[in-house]
Amino acid sequence: MSFIKAYIEQQTISRRNLLLLSAYGLGGMATMGALRPRGARAAGSAPPIAWSYRDRTDPYWNAIVSGGEAFVQSLGLPRSALINLINEGSSEKSLADIKAVLSRYGSGVALAADTNDAPNCRPVVEAVSRAGAYVSTIWNKTDDLHPWDFGDHYVSHMTWSDVGPSEQTARLLFDAMGGKGGVVHLGGIASNNPSIERLAGLKNALKAYPNVELPGVQAADWDTQKANQVMSGFLTRYGDGIKGVHCASDTIAYGVIEALRAEGIETMPIVSYNGNPQAVDLVIKGKILATVFNNPYWGGGITAALAYYAATGVFRPSAEPKDHREFYGPTVMVTATDARDFKSKYIDGNPTYDWKDFWGLSKGQIQYKA
Structure with a gap:
């Protein structure tokens, strides 16, 4: 079990470094170059793509962001074109970083986000909608918040039926x-x-x-x-x-x-x-x-893809049915009887995905308790 001790130590080092960088004004998205001065986006040019998430030291979130990077690369862009907004488990930081990106880039932004907790989703979505940008969210939102209440700008929400x-x-x-x-x-x-x-x-x-x-x-x-x-x-x-x-x-x-x-x-x-x-x-x-x-690699890529292709007009979210706006992602239970086969398929290498097949792995519309 030595990897567990090493994992804990690596988490400690990574977080310490991030905090040190943040203390000098170099942490979070500034570390990733999100706020470097840039010219205005030319008409018809690709919108900036951002992913807001907890912490890449966690293997799950690393897989999410890796999927986002794979999508970015499918556009012919380098992985570094993805703007990383690391919220460190803070809803306040999540919202502040997203507002900073919106302030910098305005209506062109294509944002994929886990808002850290359910109540934070509404202010994030409202900020994106006011800016005329586009956001797709995963995991956390309140039951009374729906993409179809925000026209095209709240593109979609995906969760998993846990x-x-x-x-x-x-x-x-x-x-x-x-x-x-x-x-x-x-x-x-x-x-x-x-x-x-x-x-x-x-x-x-x-x-x-x-x-x-x-x-x-x-x-x-x-x-x-x-x-x-x-x-x-x-x-x-x-x-x-x-x-x-x-x-x-x-x-x-x-x-x-x-x-x-x-x-x-x-x-x-x-x-x-x-x-x-x-x-x-x-x-x-x-x-x-x-x-x-729950296939975080696919989830990370398809969430970014939905926001991007809505921003570029490939599809119009408000014209889609509700089961395309709120939907469940796939889950697979892994036990000792199938773990080796699973590892060969999903861990030793990622399957190739069509990032325009937005709902191919969807497990249906999200259901709420009465």
């Missing part, structure tokens, strides 16, 4: 526990839609397992180091009563595994989410029972 897959992994976990004992859940940021849905999936599964208890639920903010601390606290509090761990992401699972190893525990059943390369290797080795893959 309740069902999370319930599947929970059932697998409970079976590995012999259908009894305590399970703890480590979540992401509490206000994040995926964090909410993955906990809901766990609770759904509990209904069919009366002898499984849930003594501990705590947010780990998608962070490996915080997950390590949270799991250590759970072990102190509940001790041998913990028989399994339900993690809202792979990066959380890495911290959990390290906390368990520190106590000499090597066989605790664990499930996680995201299908990161390291997690798939751990599934192959039997250290994680299952992870759920």
